[in-house]
Amino acid sequence: MRTRTRDSMGMGETDLVALRYLLRATRAGERVRQRDLAQVLEITSASASALVDRLVRDGYAQRVAHPDDRRSVSIEPTQKSDEDVRSTLGAMHRRMLEAAESLSPEELAAVAKFLTALTRSVE
Template sequence: MDAHGHAKGYWYGKDPGQKELAVGVLNALRDYRVSEQAMRKRTRSSMLMGEKDLLALRYLFEAEADGRVMKPKDLGDRLGITSASMTTLIDRLVDSGHIRREPHPTDRRALILRPTPASDQEVRHTLGAMHRRMLDIAASLSAGEAQVVMGFLQQMSAALDTVDDEPEAGGSPHS
């Protein structure tokens, strides 16, 4: 065990040639994911929202910032949920005052979804200080360091997005 309570090598294997620093990087990445999941849980709890609700708000804020409109079907597709579940989610967010339904600007038959100003203020109040701390840390990196971190994270995303047909020999099926 190391100072953070990690088993040496975790599930990355017991290969004696495995780089200790590489395992340390992966353990730090795992610690970050655990911290991020805990933050998301605290946010959902403080805003009295489920994970899909918070994700829906995020997508609506992004669409609004980009000048795009979001129809319920578009949001349902983004969230990967059925139209029945989408209706329930929209009703819940409308009832809680987080979003509103509005007529589509060019299609009289369609509705669009928009986050309310109060919702924007609530999210900023709940997450603002944490986002500032994260931005300050990222801004403290030199241009070269930032490029290395971005490249690393992009490569890690690609590694996770790759679907393997069969697990590697001797590898653990757990992740």
């Protein structure tokens, strides 16, 4: 799923993880600084800077003044990023539902039995 999302949005794995983190943080009302991204993604500050530059250049993020620290900026996702992620994931979710709905009750029971056994085997 990540590969398809990355390919659809034209970004690398780390950029997608960063964007998803920004979207979650924004929904939770949290401010994200570049150094926060570096820490969460376990990358250097130089790599975080390049990552943010790419997200800004491609219209997925913006730098805004941090309300609590005049020396700092927050990185926020743009409306475009939310729309692109929702559009890409929405299409994937529809295909997943179609696949599930195409199964007979017997096939669904077999899948459920397999997934339950698989889950128990790794717990």
